[in-house]
Amino acid sequence: MRVVFLGTPAFALPALRRLHARGVVELVVSQPDRPAGRRGRSHTPEVIELARELGLPTLQPSNPNDAASLERIRAARPDVVVVVAYGRLLRRSLLELAPVGVVNLHPSLLPAYRGASPIQAAIHDGLTRTGVTLMRMDAGLDTGPVIAAREVDVGAGETAPALHDRLAEAGADLLDEMLDRWVAGRLTAQPQDPDSATVTRPLERADAELDLRRPARALYDQWRAFQPWPGAFVQVGGRRVVAAEMEQPSAEDAPVGCASLDGDSLVVGCGSGAIRLTRLQPEGRKAMSASAFANGYGPLLAALWGDPQPAPRPPLTRPAS
Numbered sequence: 001m002r003v004v005f006l007g008t009p010a011f012a013l014p015a016l017r018r019l020h021a022r023g024v025v026e027l028v029v030s031q032p033d034r035p036a037g038r039r040g041r042s043h044t045p046e047v048i049e050l051a052r053e054l055g056l057p058t059l060q061p062s063n064p065n066d067a068a069s070l071e072r073i074r075a076a077r078p079d080v081v082v083v084v085a086y087g088r089l090l091r092r093s094l095l096e097l098a099p100v101g102v103v104n105l106h107p108s109l110l111p112a113y114r115g116a117s118p119i120q121a122a123i124h125d126g127l128t129r130t131g132v133t134l135m136r137m138d139a140g141l142d143t144g145p146v147i148a149a150r151e152v153d154v155g156a157g158e159t160a161p162a163l164h165d166r167l168a169e170a171g172a173d174l175l176d177e178m179l180d181r182w183v184a185g186r187l188t189a190q191p192q193d194p195d196s197a198t199v200t201r202p203l204e205r206a207d208a209e210l211d212l213r214r215p216a217r218a219l220y221d222q223w224r225a226f227q228p229w230p231g232a233f234v235q236v237g238g239r240r241v242v243a244a245e246m247e248q249p250s251a252e253d254a255p256v257g258c259a260s261l262d263g264d265s266l267v268v269g270c271g272s273g274a275i276r277l278t279r280l281q282p283e284g285r286k287a288m289s290a291s292a293f294a295n296g297y298g299p300l301l302a303a304l305w306g307d308p309q310p311a312p313r314p315p316l317t318r319p320a321s
Contacts, residue, residue, distance in 0.1 A: 216273030
């Protein structure tokens with residue numbers, strides 16, 4: 001079996017390692033190096049860094065669908081093209097290049113949570129179970145028929161980075177188990193149910209603001225979902241305070257926006273229940289414990305948290321149709 005692998009971020013690394021261990025990867029395709037960070041230094045995709053470490057040939061086209069890219073991929077004579085978090089839509093000329101097409105590993109149980117942020121959306125929505133799906137790609141956004149899927153439990157306090165890593169490993173397992181059977185024609189892909197499909201949008205910096213009128217559990221899920229970016233913050237006393245660390249919420253009722261120190265936690269009342277902040281980062285300062293915050297920013301404890309109220313945000317997940 002000959003494989004051309006398309007991927008860009010860290011989520012794709014376990015799958016690439018697994019395929020390389022089998023000696024089947026002929027070419028690794030990723031996105032170009034791009035500026036990153038405040039200083040705009042060039043960032044090489046994690047997939048390219050691993051491919052170079054493994055001694056695999058690489059390609060970083062601006063457009064994987066152009067004639068030069070297609071010719072380079074065709075020259076690798078792939079039996080199948082494998083895509084894991086590549087980040088670009090593929091046109092029909094590339095989708096039909098390999099004999100059994102292009103298979104894609106997606107971190108949700110399709111048709112739910114198509115699109116840009118399925119891991120964060122699953123946590124944000126309070127799911128206790130998500131998963132990974134192997135599908136045959138078509139020209140749509142995660143709309144192709146499903147080859148196989150595997151469920152993964154979501155821990156009650158699990159953050160997006162932890163779930164990301166577990167889903168990446170589960171996806172590598174699924175790919176490793178199913179790819180030979182797919183290439184040999186022993187599996188049949190099943191169409192997705194369009195009526196059950198949902199789509200997630202990309203995260204934005206404004207998504208980080210906590211609306212304390214919402215239930216505490218929803219805010220805790222928002223905080224878990226948006227680690228490490230865009231994070232979570234509350235407006236208080238004319239400044240932003242980042243919720244650097246948060247515990248499981250309390251069921252106790254407290255007036256919305258009222259804060260008090262309770263041992264090692266700063267308790268802030270919400271629409272129902274209260275969030276418990278254990279580390280906070282005032283704007284322009286380093287993160288500190290709740291007790292250190294109370295000692296250094298006592299007047300903010302007496303202020304109304306979540307004032308002014310945040311502007312409404314578009315939903316992270318919407319029906320596909």
